[in-house]
Amino acid sequence: MYELATLDTELAAIEVVREVLVLQRRLRGGGCTGRVCLRCVRHHRDAVAKTMARGLTIDFLLPAFPTKSPNPAKVLGPLPDLAEELALRFLESLCERVAEVYPPGARIRICSDGRVFNDLIGVSDDDVTRYAHELNRMIDRIGAVHLDQYTLDDVYPGADPTRMRGALTTGRGPRPEDLRAEVRGGGDLVHMYRGITRFMLEDLSTPEYTGSRAALQRRSRELAYGVIARSRAWDELLGELFPDAVRLSIHPQPCGTRKIGLLLADTPDVWLTPWHSAAVETGEGRFTLMKRAAAEAVGARLVTARGRPSHFVLPRSPEARSPESRATAAAATAVPVPAPASIPDPRQEPRHAC
Numbered sequence: 001m002y003e004l005a006t007l008d009t010e011l012a013a014i015e016v017v018r019e020v021l022v023l024q025r026r027l028r029g030g031g032c033t034g035r036v037c038l039r040c041v042r043h044h045r046d047a048v049a050k051t052m053a054r055g056l057t058i059d060f061l062l063p064a065f066p067t068k069s070p071n072p073a074k075v076l077g078p079l080p081d082l083a084e085e086l087a088l089r090f091l092e093s094l095c096e097r098v099a100e101v102y103p104p105g106a107r108i109r110i111c112s113d114g115r116v117f118n119d120l121i122g123v124s125d126d127d128v129t130r131y132a133h134e135l136n137r138m139i140d141r142i143g144a145v146h147l148d149q150y151t152l153d154d155v156y157p158g159a160d161p162t163r164m165r166g167a168l169t170t171g172r173g174p175r176p177e178d179l180r181a182e183v184r185g186g187g188d189l190v191h192m193y194r195g196i197t198r199f200m201l202e203d204l205s206t207p208e209y210t211g212s213r214a215a216l217q218r219r220s221r222e223l224a225y226g227v228i229a230r231s232r233a234w235d236e237l238l239g240e241l242f243p244d245a246v247r248l249s250i251h252p253q254p255c256g257t258r259k260i261g262l263l264l265a266d267t268p269d270v271w272l273t274p275w276h277s278a279a280v281e282t283g284e285g286r287f288t289l290m291k292r293a294a295a296e297a298v299g300a301r302l303v304t305a306r307g308r309p310s311h312f313v314l315p316r317s318p319e320a321r322s323p324e325s326r327a328t329a330a331a332a333t334a335v336p337v338p339a340p341a342s343i344p345d346p347r348q349e350p351r352h353a354c
């Protein structure tokens with residue numbers, strides 16, 4: 001067992017929490033202040049110190065990497081690509097930095113939530129299975145020894161997906177009327193509700209759709225409530241299974257709350273994730289995320305790897321683009337983007353995410 005003196009444990013715990021919080025995805029108006037929020041450091045320090053005092057690896061849980069969006073205008077296909085790989089490399093590098101402070105290190109358990117709500121977002125169970133398998137293969141291929149994946153299939157091995165979701169939500173998650181009241185109340189949940197509703201609206205607005213815009217909006221709002229309710233149930237189940245883990249989230253969180261919001265990529269659209277977009281190299285090894293249609297509109301070149309679409313490269317020369325695409329590209333790249341090995345760069349001021 002790894003042992004630290006008491007004082008060293010306290011100091012090392014603060015350093016570990018700082019390594020995470022320098023990448024914090026903050027809720028606008030959520031109360032965090034400073035480059036690294038000291039209230040958040042204090043809030044999360046004890047849980048980390050408790051694990052460190054026992055000489056154990058620090059467990060982080062991150063519900064993320066569910067499945068690719070079913071919208072072909074956003075993504076390159078149903079399987080993980082360079083967008084996911086960059087995010088995984090970033091998470092691995094975070095664990096490596098923690099190990100420099102505390103040799104037993106940290107592990108990030110990616111609690112992939114695709115199976116939790118894929119039936120609501122129009123993705124098949126087979127696609128969820130393939131995405132999760134490919135993500136595991138990617139973790140192995142890039143040598144991310146501090147990452148692993150945990151899914152609903154691990155909770156209910158061999159069960160039918162519909163039964164898994166039924167078992168998950170039996171006795172867990174909010175009642176629909178309570179969720180609606182929470183959103184109507186205008187709390188922190190509103191940001192997530194609006195973001196998910198927007199995703200649903202985008203993904204349902206296919207050329208085949210013939211109904212009214214109002215009906216589509218109603219359907220999107222209904223589905224967003226369903227996704228949030230299932231996600232809450234998954235969150236509760238993870239809390240039951242891993243009570244001592246430090247909780248991370250891809251969504252911005254208020255100051256000093258149970259979870260730490262974490263940036264996975266620095267993009268102009270803070271709701272853009274690797275599974276709702278494609279990686280785009282903007283020059284000199286720097287990457288951002290863009291929806292597929294947006295990347296194509298600015299003349300980005302598609303790159304394949306291992307026989308599959310991988311990412312885009314923006315044209316190097318502005319002269320190579322049309323005046324219209326030059327203007328769009330300028331807007332897309334106006335926000336600084338960090339290098340892939342350091343998305344986002346911990347040396348930079350953390351961006352307030354929403």
Ligand SMILES: [Zn+2]
Binds near residue numbers: 032039041
């Ligand atoms: Zn804070």
